[in-house]
Amino acid sequence: NAGVMQNPRHLVRRRGQEARLRCSPMKGHSHVYWYRQLPEEGLKFMVYLQKENIIDESGMPKERFSAEFPKEGPSILRIQQVVRGDSAAYFCASSLRGNYEQYFGPGTRLTVT
Amino acid sequence: ILNVEQSPQSLHVQEGDSTNFTCSFPSSNFYALHWYRWETAKSPEALFVMTLNGDEKKKGRISATLNTKEGYSYLYIKGSQPEDSATYLCASSGGTSYGKLTFGQGTILTVHP
Numbered sequence: 001n002a003g004v005m006q007n008p009r010h011l012v013r014r015r016g017q018e019a020r021l022r023c024s025p026m027k028g029h030s031h032v033y034w035y036r037q038l039p040e041e042g043l044k045f046m047v048y049l050q051k052e053n054i055i056d057e058s059g060m061p062k063e064r065f066s067a068e069f070p071k072e073g074p075s076i077l078r079i080q081q082v083v084r085g086d087s088a089a090y091f092c093a094s095s096l097r098g099n100y101e102q103y104f105g106p107g108t109r110l111t112v113t
Numbered sequence: 114i115l116n117v118e119q120s121p122q123s124l125h126v127q128e129g130d131s132t133n134f135t136c137s138f139p140s141s142n143f144y145a146l147h148w149y150r151w152e153t154a155k156s157p158e159a160l161f162v163m164t165l166n167g168d169e170k171k172k173g174r175i176s177a178t179l180n181t182k183e184g185y186s187y188l189y190i191k192g193s194q195p196e197d198s199a200t201y202l203c204a205s206s207g208g209t210s211y212g213k214l215t216f217g218q219g220t221i222l223t224v225h226p
Contacts, residue, residue, distance in 0.1 A: 004156070031211055037176070042219065043157075045200070048212040056210035099211040101147060104156040 004028065004094050006107035019079040020085070021108045025094030031055075032075040033102055034067060037089040046097070049075060057099070070094045082112045117205050119217035126193050127225050133189045134220040136203035140184035144207035147214060148177055148188055151200045159202075160188075193224040 005024040010031040025032050028061050033047040049069035060067070064082075069075040079086055089109050093102035118137045126132050138146060141213035145164045150156040162169040166181040174191045190197055200221050 031212060033214070035216075036215075043204075043214075043216040045213045045215065048210055056213050057211065058209040093211070099145065099206070101159040101162045101210075102214065103159060104149075106156050 004092055004103050006090075006092050006105035008090045008108060009064050009106060010109050010111070011104075012113060013098045013112055014106060015083055016039050016081050019110055021077040021090050021092075023077070023092030023094075024074070025092075026103055029094035029096055029103075031098050031100075033093045033095075034075075034077050035064065035091045035093065037107075039088070041057070043091065046077070050098075064086040066107050079110075082110075084112050086110060087112045116146040117203060118201050119201075119203055119220050121220060122218065123221040123223070123225045125225065128195060130224075131191045132193055132202050133187050133223065134201055134222075136186045136188070136217055138186070138203070138205040138217075139186050140213075142206060142207045143181055143184075143209050145205070146179055146181075146186050147204045147206065148186070149202040149204070151202055151219070152198075157202060169206060186204060190222075193222075195209065195224045195226050198224045199220055 032049045035043045038045050045058050047067045064076045064080045081104040089107045091107045092105045095102045139211050147162050148160040151157040161177045163179040170177050170178040176189045179186045200219040202219045204216040
């Protein structure tokens with residue numbers, strides 16, 4: 001059973017460009033979570049999604065960031081007009097249900113130049 | 114306690130030593146306590162999820178306990194091995210949703226042969 005997959009693993013964007021990060025959950029998992037690790041900091045919750053629904057976006061920055069988990073296909077974290085402060089590792093996790101253990105992907109390392 | 118806090122920040126032990134770390138978390142709006150093991154360049158690996166006061170879980174040489182009334186959890190490693198070297202993270206879930214994990218900064222364990 002393949003684990004959580006994220007792509008790309010590394011992404012370089014210039015300031016002002018858009019970044020799209022993809023996450024395919026484990027087979028059978030319908031709950032997806034995004035976390036961010038800024039340099040020298042711990043993992044911080046961003047958003048919790050179920051298929052076609054945002055359950056909790058209390059950790060999402062108010063502007064430029066959006067997330068979706070469509071009925072078909074991977075979950076997407078989208079960052080518009082990236083700035084240097086967006087440089088971080090973005091981790092996706094999935095679970096069978098909302099109160100079960102979360103399985104993490106390998107992360108996408110975003111560098112904004 | 115307002116945040117999830119872990120101690121110590123780092124720990125160096127000799128092969129064969131037993132060790133333990135502490136995780137403190139807010140006891141209000143608590144749903145579950147998660148422990149993860151995170152090796153460099155890999156994904157965080159789920160170890161335990163505990164929800165009930167007094168819960169004890171065990172996986173091989175690693176075990177964990179939970180006290181929800183006073184807001185702390187202990188992780189124990191018996192007979193440490195060099196392959197146990199990793200960062201051990203705890204996270205509490207609750208607050209705005211069951212799926213939102215609030216992570217501590219982690220305890221970095223180094224086991225010397």
